[in-house]
Amino acid sequence: MKTLCWHCGEPLLATIVHASVGGEDRAMCCHGCRAAAEWIEQLGLADYYSLRTQPAAKPVLADAADRDGRRAWQRDELARHVVRDLSDGRRETMLFVEDVRCTACVWLIERALQSLPGVASVQVNALARRARITWVEERVSLSQILERLARTGYRAWPLHARALDDIRRQEARDALKRLAVAGFGAMQAMMFAAVLYLRGAGAVDASAEGLFRWLGFIVATPVVLYSARPFFKGAARSLAARQLSMDVPVAAAIALIYAASFVEAWRGGGHVYFDSVSMFVFFLLAGRYLEMRARHHAGDLVDALARLSPSVADRRREDHSLERVGVHELRAGDRVHVGEGGLVPADGVLLSSVCRVDEALVSGESAPIFRRRGDMLIAGSVLVDGPVDLQVERLGADTVLAGIAGLVERAQLERPQLARAGEQATRHFVVRVLGLTVLTAVAWSVVDPSRAFAAALAVLVVSCPCAFALAVPAAITRALNVLARCGVLVVKPDAIAALAQTSHVVFDKTGTLTTPHLVDVQTFNGVSPESALRLAAALARESHHPLARAIAGACSEAALPAAAQVRSTLGLGLCGVVDGRELKLGSSRFAAPDESLLGYADEILLADQAGVIAAFRVSEQLRPGMRDVIDALKAQGMQLQILSGDAPAKVADIAAKLDIASWRARASPADKLSELGAMRTQGAHVLAVGDGVNDAPVLAGAHVGVALASGAEIARASSDIVVAGERLGALVTARRIARETVAVIQQNQRWALLYNLVAMPLAALGFVPPWLAALGMSFSSLCVIGNALRIGTGATA
């Protein structure tokens, strides 16, 4: 029995649509999925279904606004910001592709685009969810490329042309090269050093020793001069700024060991530590490399959120029709139309009667604010109910784009708190080691000057800041990778530590615990269900409310009539003019206040002035597997709560089904926030899960905010973690992994401390021969990495 949609893997509804894929009849949940599946089949790419490891994203039915948005890229004024001319008639751009879930998606995207005549090359990076595309402008346009992606089920946005430069790629390549040189150098240096260590066994005669010392010098030199350059540069920079960063003691230690070994080799006596200095550099670089990868990964996600910036706006022409233009084309005095849930593109005066805006992104004020005609709307705020018109007053760098760009940049510069704390610990440690080295040298020069140099060097070598430096990045990198594999994208790396501490979970109901689906259409006065649905969908697609989305999504027709003068009344419904008829869509109180329609309290009614046309029954279904998620969270000892804006009866029903004792209905975003504040004052660490515009403040205010990848943009922007594929089950795993990570970091740091406490006094007393010092250092670092790799294997508690 097939109960899941073949394309997107969501549960099938009462109305099943069918499509033939690969010669077999497959059941789909909606027309969007069918269209995408048939299109993939038509391209001859049905193999995608056998290659994929995760179900596809549910395609969003393309509406007229989406298509206009894509067509807008044909305008040169817009395109030149995202497109680079390659001078031979070819153009290049970087797209951010949403909903890339597994490598089969990459395969599908590359095939689908390459079969488009005129597309020269397509490179998709699944991890960063980016596609670099070059095409011949005469034969195909960017709009066509975006259109084809949308038909295949992927929404894509062009990124700023700066993204093509890939500063991060250059940084990653440099780091990899330095790491490789250090690795090769360390291996060779160890090989030559082994000969010296074996001299006691009579493997080499004394005359050859000098040769092997100089060989060690030869391979260690590029390691110190090339690979370790970032440390020297960093040290020089921080000294110039009169600060003591971690680079200073590290660079001093490297330079000291290298110079001392060179002197020893020159003198032809004592020990050389060319192998140790190479390994030292290698392990430190490995730690930095891992941290850089984690940082880049987070940066890619932040970039994805950067497209929040409304680079297009809807301008009213003289005849009141709309045209889509770039924000930078707007002039003061223009009339701009903003849809519900949309971003206000420029500062301006409200021309419509009333609306509510969420200015959280701009001012941090989380509750939506009422604005009346004549009030000022701030660029970058989100329209909670609308749509509205406004008259542009201020534009440019001093408004939204600057604000959001600043937000993104700040997020990118922020390094994980754990990593900062780890670096601090390393710096203190290295300073102490340098102190102890000096102390050892002084003490020995009093006792036995001939051994002073060797003992001091042994202290420097055996002490291992590498274990400290690696402890945090290795664990975090491993955790980010494991989490990404199960569909949890950590936007702010700090969230890992916060997630491990959470004790309470707050859920939003509609859209998070449940998904609304249209199950039944009942019509009056002989209207056909199809035409009623058509009218309702035309109205509903103007709104971002989940119930409206459910109705709009149920209509298969692509060419819906346009709805004009759409207004939304918060919590009640929508009204507007479709095909010349004034229509109302909403609860019975709103749509048909005069008629006594008993038994239609829960339905959504469509009515015109003559009376009720149709009743839509939208039922909420629990997300599949939700019960298991709840039970698993309870088993982890979490306190669960539902905070919903919905009616008490509905919330109680869902709470009972999920066995959640604590719930609150009819909670406004402000109520939710105050509830959250109350929990925080009681010492609870709160994890909030949500998807809607109204959840954004709660997500931002909680210790850890988790948004669904399919949710509203603003919800994702305010969250710390984004769960892909709408599978909240990943949350349970994520919390377990976060706890493991924190535990492993603590173990690693304790281990590094213990090792150093034992090894350093021995070295200072002169008991540690050089080979043991080098061995101990590598062993300690490998322990730390090995321990980090246990994260996600279930070996740790």
Next chain:
Amino acid sequence: MNAVLMLIPLALLLLVLAVGAFFWAVDHAQFDDLLTPGLLPLDEAEKHAGREEDPPP
């Protein structure tokens, strides 16, 4: 010992070659994306079919 004297320069030469080859690979985007290309050889036939429809620009 004579063998060692010959082998050591050889080892150093190989080291230089290895580093050179690695640098070349890094500069030619071989390490930029380690995840995606793993899947592409799975379907060579489709790839060629796709290319035929798409004459070079």
